[in-house]
Amino acid sequence: MAQIELNGQQLEVQDNQMLIQVADAAGVYIPRFCYHEKLSVSANCRMCLVEVEGAPKPLPACATPVTDGMKVKTRSAIARDAQQGTMEFLLINHPLDCPICDQGGECPLQDQAVSYGKDNSRYHEEKRAVSSPDIGPLVATAMTRCIHCTRCVRFGEELAGIMEMGAAGRGDHTSIGTYLGETIESELSGNMIDLCPVGALTSKPSRFSARSWELLSHNSIAPHDCLGSNLKVQTLRNKVIRVLSSENERINECWLSDRDRFSFEAISGNDRLMTPMVREQGRWRSVDWHGALEFAVEGLRRVIAKQGAESIGALISASSTLEEAYLCQKLIRGLGSHNVDHRLQQQDFRDDQLDQPPPGLGRSIASLESVKAALLVGSNIRKEQPLLGLRLRKAVLGGAEVASISALDYAFNFSLRFNQMDAPSAMPKKLAEVAAAVAKAKGVAVPEPVEQLLDSNGISGEADEIAEMLLKGGQDGAVILGFGALSHPRAATLKMLAHWISELTGASFGLLDRGNSAGATLAGSLPLHQQSESNPAGLNAKEMVREKLAGYLLFGVEPELDSLEQSAAQEAMVKADFVISINPYSSAGREYADVILPSAAFTETSGTHLNCEHQLQSFEGAVEPPGDARPGWKILRVMANMLDIDGFDFISSEEVLEEVKAGDRGTTGAQLPDWELIAGDKPRVIQDQRLESVNEISPYRLDSTLRRAESLQITRDNQLSKVSMSSPEMERLGIEENRAVVISGIGGRVSLPIISDQRVPAGCIHIPLATEEGQVLGGSSFVTLEID
Amino acid sequence: MLSSESLAKIDLEIGNYPAEHKEAAVMAALRIVQEEQGWLSGETIRDIATYLEIPPIRAYEVATFYSMYELEETGRHRIEVCTNISCMLRGSDGVVSHIEERLGIKVGETTADGRYTLREVECLGACVGAPMMQVGNGYYEKLTTESIDAILDGLE
Ligand code: SF4
Ligand code: FES
Ligand code: FES
Numbered sequence: 047m048a049q050i051e052l053n054g055q056q057l058e059v060q061d062n063q064m065l066i067q068v069a070d071a072a073g074v075y076i077p078r079f080c081y082h083e084k085l086s087v088s089a090n091c092r093m094c095l096v097e098v099e100g101a102p103k104p105l106p107a108c109a110t111p112v113t114d115g116m117k118v119k120t121r122s123a124i125a126r127d128a129q130q131g132t133m134e135f136l137l138i139n140h141p142l143d144c145p146i147c148d149q150g151g152e153c154p155l156q157d158q159a160v161s162y163g164k165d166n167s168r169y170h171e172e173k174r175a176v177s178s179p180d181i182g183p184l185v186a187t188a189m190t191r192c193i194h195c196t197r198c199v200r201f202g203e204e205l206a207g208i209m210e211m212g213a214a215g216r217g218d219h220t221s222i223g224t225y226l227g228e229t230i231e232s233e234l235s236g237n238m239i240d241l242c243p244v245g246a247l248t249s250k251p252s253r254f255s256a257r258s259w260e261l262l263s264h265n266s267i268a269p270h271d272c273l274g275s276n277l278k279v280q281t282l283r284n285k286v287i288r289v290l291s292s293e294n295e296r297i298n299e300c301w302l303s304d305r306d307r308f309s310f311e312a313i314s315g316n317d318r319l320m321t322p323m324v325r326e327q328g329r330w331r332s333v334d335w336h337g338a339l340e341f342a343v344e345g346l347r348r349v350i351a352k353q354g355a356e357s358i359g360a361l362i363s364a365s366s367t368l369e370e371a372y373l374c375q376k377l378i379r380g381l382g383s384h385n386v387d388h389r390l391q392q393q394d395f396r397d398d399q400l401d402q403p404p405p406g407l408g409r410s411i412a413s414l415e416s417v418k419a420a421l422l423v424g425s426n427i428r429k430e431q432p433l434l435g436l437r438l439r440k441a442v443l444g445g446a447e448v449a450s451i452s453a454l455d456y457a458f459n460f461s462l463r464f465n466q467m468d469a470p471s472a473m474p475k476k477l478a479e480v481a482a483a484v485a486k487a488k489g490v491a492v493p494e495p496v497e498q499l500l501d502s503n504g505i506s507g508e509a510d511e512i513a514e515m516l517l518k519g520g521q522d523g524a525v526i527l528g529f530g531a532l533s534h535p536r537a538a539t540l541k542m543l544a545h546w547i548s549e550l551t552g553a554s555f556g557l558l559d560r561g562n563s564a565g566a567t568l569a570g571s572l573p574l575h576q577q578s579e580s581n582p583a584g585l586n587a588k589e590m591v592r593e594k595l596a597g598y599l600l601f602g603v604e605p606e607l608d609s610l611e612q613s614a615a616q617e618a619m620v621k622a623d624f625v626i627s628i629n630p631y632s633s634a635g636r637e638y639a640d641v642i643l644p645s646a647a648f649t650e651t652s653g654t655h656l657n658c659e660h661q662l663q664s665f666e667g668a669v670e671p672p673g674d675a676r677p678g679w680k681i682l683r684v685m686a687n688m689l690d691i692d693g694f695d696f697i698s699s700e701e702v703l704e705e706v707k708a709g710d711r712g713t714t715g716a717q718l719p720d721w722e723l724i725a726g727d728k729p730r731v732i733q734d735q736r737l738e739s740v741n742e743i744s745p746y747r748l749d750s751t752l753r754r755a756e757s758l759q760i761t762r763d764n765q766l767s768k769v770s771m772s773s774p775e776m777e778r779l780g781i782e783e784n785r786a787v788v789i790s791g792i793g794g795r796v797s798l799p800i801i802s803d804q805r806v807p808a809g810c811i812h813i814p815l816a817t818e819e820g821q822v823l824g825g826s827s828f829v830t831l832e833i834d
Numbered sequence: 835m836l837s838s839e840s841l842a843k844i845d846l847e848i849g850n851y852p853a854e855h856k857e858a859a860v861m862a863a864l865r866i867v868q869e870e871q872g873w874l875s876g877e878t879i880r881d882i883a884t885y886l887e888i889p890p891i892r893a894y895e896v897a898t899f900y901s902m903y904e905l906e907e908t909g910r911h912r913i914e915v916c917t918n919i920s921c922m923l924r925g926s927d928g929v930v931s932h933i934e935e936r937l938g939i940k941v942g943e944t945t946a947d948g949r950y951t952l953r954e955v956e957c958l959g960a961c962v963g964a965p966m967m968q969v970g971n972g973y974y975e976k977l978t979t980e981s982i983d984a985i986l987d988g989l990e
Binding site for chain 2: 208209210211212213214215216224225226
């Protein structure tokens with residue numbers, strides 16, 4: 047503890063703090079540009095100069111540690127003079143283009159120039175001009191405005207983990223930019239816009255569309271990953287202009303992923319459906335809500351009369367709100383069907399009968415920062431859950447060790463101690479080895495089904511080391527499963543092994559699923575929810591598209607892209623007698639739906655998300671839905687009323703939430719692991735002649751909204767979604783780069799160019815899902831190649 | 835592509851620093867490669883960065899910070915005339931204009947045959963021999979029209 051005097055006020059403060067931190071805590075504002083509480087101190091802008099008694103000249107508050115007895119004046123003549131001097135120098139080369147600058151009105155430089163600047167300039171010479179590189183579709187640059195605070199540089203280096211921006215040159219020739227004008231790749235690049243204290247880095251998608259003081263700000267929750275990042279949705283005349291992060295230390299701190307920041311483009315874009323549409327004799331016609339709902343209800347009744355209620359199924363988007371998912375499943379169950387699911391990209395449902403809690407991290411989000419050991423199973427945490435990736439990266443920088451068992455060599459922004467990359471079919475074996483190694487070390491018997499997964503070589507040395515790492519980590523360990531595990535043909539096996547490992551080692555067990563999957567699970571959008579005599583099991587997402595039902599209710603999904611079985615889903619939709627599509631976009635479902643009901647997008651409806659910490663976060667709509675579009679929960683409520691289903695008298699989404707909470711029985715029944723369920727698993731069989739496909743989905747193609755967010759679509763991250771193989775494999779098969787080959791799978795045959803990608807293991811091919819190319823897979827794990 | 839000779843020299847430099855601080859050799863590496871290739875292209879800087887396991891922008895920051903790293907192709911002989919105060923008082927203007935005339939180029943330009951690049955530089959710390967110039971790694975002092983001609987004639 048140290049005793050200091052700040053502007054005459056006596057303060058008792060912690061040692062090792064910088065003056066600026068102490069002043070901030072005491073509510074004394076010191077001007078600053080380069081200092082940011084989440085970044086390292088660089089002390090290069092000199093705006094924070096203050097007077098410290100005894101020091102020969104003013105000292106930078108951001109880089110001066112407090113010492114006992116220090117007397118600091120932040121507004122004395124000496125301090126003011128130093129601050130004004132700095133300001134005058136900063137403004138020498140800064141352009142006077144505030145009227146056309148997007149930062150105008152929320153610009154620290156502008157504000158501080160008013161408080162600390164002179165009313166006119168003594169500088170009459172020529173100003174510096176710097177060219178502005180194009181660094182990609184998300185961040186606009188105007189580098190003449192840059193004041194070289196290096197916040198953007200430090201963000202890349204310290205947090206995003208890839209140093210993409212840098213300061214070239216020296217003195218007044220310094221210029222901030224990327225290497226030779228390359229585009230930015232980081233999944234967190236939008237944060238540099240928030241950090242930049244001037245208008246040098248601004249949001250490209252929002253550019254020139256509003257002045258900051260005209261905007262209304264609404265709190266909301268991000269829908270695309272399992273964090274539920276807190277948002278500020280900013281609107282002008284009922285249009286979303288931009289999305290910013292809203293600080294929440296527990297969840298997203300002050301950051302936001304590019305995905306959550308820029309997906310609003312689809313919502314404000316022009317592919318929005320304005321009126322309900324029905325198809326009669328093959329022609330689309332806009333109708334009013336009453337007409338459309340009657341048409342929908344009649345269609346459902348016709349199907350039920352002819353083929354029974356069990357011939358109807360509902361597929362629900364994992365980005366839906368909890369309320370929407372709840373009402374959707376309630377409606378389907380009210381009709382007498384139990385076919386309802388939101389897990390369109392899962393193919394192994396063997397563990398469905400276990401009563402599992404909603405997917406989650408298994409520990410608090412913030413605590414991921416301080417784990418000592420982590421085992422990632424099929425998880426590209428960096429791209430799938432960018433802000434959790436950031437937390438794990440911090441842990442690694444603090445000395446944590448990470449092992450990854452996956453089918454793609456993900457480009458993590460932290461180092462891996464063990465990287466066990468192999469074909470997908472080898473993953474269960476690799477994980478079983480770790481499980482067996484842990485069991486061996488703990489002196490626990492290895493169950494028969496686990497034993498069976500091992501081959502004659504037994505446990506590898508590396509598996510032993512991973513086990514040792516996890517045992518050492520103990521409760522500070524984390525086991526995390528990602529998309530590569532959840533979409534795996536043996537997902538249940540992976541889950542059980544991982545769960546068992548976490549039980550034996552004391553590590554947390556995390557399943558990181560997309561969007562609001564946890565909320566949808568809590569809402570019962572599962573075929574086996576609270577099963578009983580009166581509530582038998584229905585079909586899961588995979589069975590629903592395979593069995594070609596007569597009627598489908600699609601809530602926010604485009605099964606031909608969202609389902610793992612893209613081609614089967616496409617066929618099922620086309621063949622069905624009656625398809626209702628409830629979604630915000632005009633182009634969704636045109637090919638096969640019979641009625642399309644325009645629903646509100648995520649900023650337009652009230653609702654709730656359940657995040658990976660199992661925290662319920664409710665939000666209000668920020669804008670009215672466009673045209674005749676209506677919030678999803680209202681559409682479902684009216685539809686259920688028209689179908690004479692009981693229990694749909696909600697007058698607000700809060701009432702729906704109350705009902706969900708009241709009905710939640712928690713998890714009671716059997717839990718993971720249940721070895722019986724995977725008893726049949728065999729060790730890997732290598733199939734000659736066929737290539738194994740590796741499941742991956744671009745972070746920007748996860749749902750209908752993202753697929754329509756134009757700027758995200760043209761980022762480098764999204765460009766990677768091409769069919770690819772490792773170069774040794776291509777050489778072995780005699781395929782040159784970019785050569786078109788015929789790929790055949792269950793989903794058909796296509797001719798596609800192949801590029802090389804070092805991330806893909808031998809014997810495998812990477813075909814991105816949720817794309818047209820992905821159709822060829824048809825949900826199978828194998829394809830064959832023909833080279834003509 | 836970095837030549838094996840350059841890589842061997844870079845390895846020697848890397849050896850001067852703790853193993854986990856390969857990047858400390860960045861200045862030496864840039865110099866070594868420039869000596870061999872004459873200048874540092876974007877690709878070359880990337881190769882050096884890759885070899886030292888640092889982001890390319892990191893190496894680029896260093897390369898652009900110091901003026902003695904050449905980021906553009908120059909003539910085979912770089913003639914750098916000091917025009918700072920001492921040399922100026924001792925007639926560096928005449929040195930510059932004589933060379934300009936003789937080579938038919940202006941300061942900052944390169945001759946069409948790619949042999950010479952002429953530049954002005956600030957004080958090279960040889961004021962005692964002003965006026966002076968640097969050609970390649972050599973200092974030439976107390977310049978006169980005749981000595982300049984002799985020096986230039988001596989360059990291949
Ligand atoms: S671009 Fe912005 S954040 Fe980056 S150095 Fe310049 S002023 Fe700072
Ligand atoms: S804020 Fe202290 S020097 Fe920039
Ligand atoms: S002024 Fe020319 S060498 Fe010093």
